[in-house]
Amino acid sequence: MKPFEQDFEFARALGLQGVGRGDGRCTMAIDVNARQHFNPQGAAHGGVAYSLADTAMGGALTSLLDDDQWCATLEIKFNYHVRVDEGRLTCEAAVLHRGKRVANIEARLYQNGRLVSSANGNFAIFAAPTAP
Template identity: 85%
Template sequence: MKPFGQDFQFAQALGLQMVERGGGRCTMAIDVDRDQHFSPQGAAHGGVAYSLADTAMGGALTSLLDDNQWCATLEIKFNYHARVVEGRLTCEAEVLHQGKRIANIDARLYQHGKLVSSANGNFAIFPAPGTQA
C-alpha cells in the first residue's frame, strides 16, 4: 500500500490526522479548534468537514490502488446534519465499488458520538504521470 497523508501538505496545514487505513477503508480525524476552524457563525466552517471527508475518501481508495495508479475526486454529495463544534471530528470512509476507471466511496463524520455529516462520492482512477496505462 502506498503511503498517504504524511506527505500531503494540505492535510498537514488543516491538522488532519491519519488514524487507520487499509483494505478500502480509511479513518481520519481532526481536532476542531475555535481559533483555527470556526466561521463567524460560531461553528466549524463547512469546508473543514468536507476536506476531512474528501481526504479520507481518497485514502480509502488509494489503499486499493497499484503504485502506478492515482485518483482524483470527480464529485461528492455532502450532507451536513449537525453543526460541528470544538473537539475531535472523525471520518470513516469506505470504498463501496471500484471499477477500472471510477470508484464510489461513502463517508460518515462523527463528533461526540453523533453523526454530523455524510458524503458519497465518485473518484476517477488513472495512470500516475510518467507511467503507461
C-alpha cells in the same frame, strides 16, 4: 487497518490526522478548534468537514490502487446534519464499488459519537504520470 500519515501541506495546515487505512477503508480525524476552524457564526466551517471527508475517501481508494495508479475526486454529494463544535471530528470512509476507471465511496463523520455529516462521492482512477 494500518496507521498512516497524511504528509502533504494542505493536510498539515488543517490538522488532518491519519488514524488507519487498508482494504478499501480509511479513518481520519481532526481536532477542531475555534481559532483555526470556525466560521463567523461560531461553528466549524463546512470546508473543514468536507476536506476531512474528501481526504479520507481518497485514502480509502488509494489503499486499493497499484503503485502506478492515482485517483482524483470527480464529485461528492455532502450532507451537513448538525453543527460541528470544538473537539475531535472523525471520518470513516469506505469504498462501495471500484471499477476500472471510477470508484464510489461513502464517508460518515462523527463528533462525540454523533453523526454530524455524511458524503458519497465518485473518484477517477488513472495511470500515474511518468517522470520525464
